[in-house]
Amino acid sequence: MTSCLSQTAEEIVTEISMSVMKLPWIVIEGGTDSVFFSTKRFLRKPILVTAKGWENVVGVVAKVIEENIAASVFGFIDRDYREHLGISIDERNIVISDLRDLEVSMFESDGLHRILLELGSANKLPSLPCGSVDVSQVRNAIYAVASKLGKLRYFSLKYNKKYSFKKLDFSKIINISTLELINEKLIAQLNSVSDDKIDQDFLNSALATELPEKLLDARYLCSGHDIAELFGLSLRRMWGSNNTKEVEREKIESQFRISYSNEEFENTKMFLALNRLLEEKI
Numbered sequence: 001m002t003s004c005l006s007q008t009a010e011e012i013v014t015e016i017s018m019s020v021m022k023l024p025w026i027v028i029e030g031g032t033d034s035v036f037f038s039t040k041r042f043l044r045k046p047i048l049v050t051a052k053g054w055e056n057v058v059g060v061v062a063k064v065i066e067e068n069i070a071a072s073v074f075g076f077i078d079r080d081y082r083e084h085l086g087i088s089i090d091e092r093n094i095v096i097s098d099l100r101d102l103e104v105s106m107f108e109s110d111g112l113h114r115i116l117l118e119l120g121s122a123n124k125l126p127s128l129p130c131g132s133v134d135v136s137q138v139r140n141a142i143y144a145v146a147s148k149l150g151k152l153r154y155f156s157l158k159y160n161k162k163y164s165f166k167k168l169d170f171s172k173i174i175n176i177s178t179l180e181l182i183n184e185k186l187i188a189q190l191n192s193v194s195d196d197k198i199d200q201d202f203l204n205s206a207l208a209t210e211l212p213e214k215l216l217d218a219r220y221l222c223s224g225h226d227i228a229e230l231f232g233l234s235l236r237r238m239w240g241s242n243n244t245k246e247v248e249r250e251k252i253e254s255q256f257r258i259s260y261s262n263e264e265f266e267n268t269k270m271f272l273a274l275n276r277l278l279e280e281k282i
Helices: 009-018 031-038 054-066 102-107 111-119 135-158 183-193 200-208 224-234 249-259 269-280
Strands: 025-028 047-050 073-077 094-096
Touching (some): 009 047, 009 054, 025 054, 031 249, 111 135, 135 200, 183 200, 224 249
Parallel strands (some): 073 094
């Protein structure tokens, strides 16, 4: 069951406090998370409610604890870069994604192979000596580019730069034949949509920055949305022959949600943590 998608944190707390339903609640960041969790097999089927970002998720759960509201309320948020930026939160009744975000976990799953078989071109996909698709080569190629964007995301947050990554047109900053990032076009794009401006020196510093040890692992550095954008582009020419609409980010992320099996999710730490919380409140 999913609650209204447009409520504020205060409205969510009010709704929970006034509800007569005995089901537990899971507060999540956005609408696609709601789609993801609505298909999962939990010990108790929770009510899902979106809170427009991780700060509101944390705020709702904290308010429920503070006001001693009787309902069982838990939050789920993406890991992001908080631990490396010195941002601490009250993690009581909060579960954090195993990797940087849910989309990265799906990209790491067997779902990637299934999507490549569905949307890739047999004569373009890299193959192993046995003839099957070399999924690791695809994954590593996507990570190589996404890691550059991940470094810039992390570096910009570290120095409080307000760059509008959500407004980037990836088709204008990526060579879709080689999947290479075009630095000059990235700078021009960011400067056209962002409050703060970026120059080549700042980008060079970001790409050369010494990362915290954990962020040396692309699974914690790369944004799942960047990965989906890049993967979609790769399926237009490099590894497939799809038109733009067929492999836009929203459709790629939908494909991953469909391809990510319950069995794989149920073996993750994040699922076990959520299910344990639900079990404790029976």
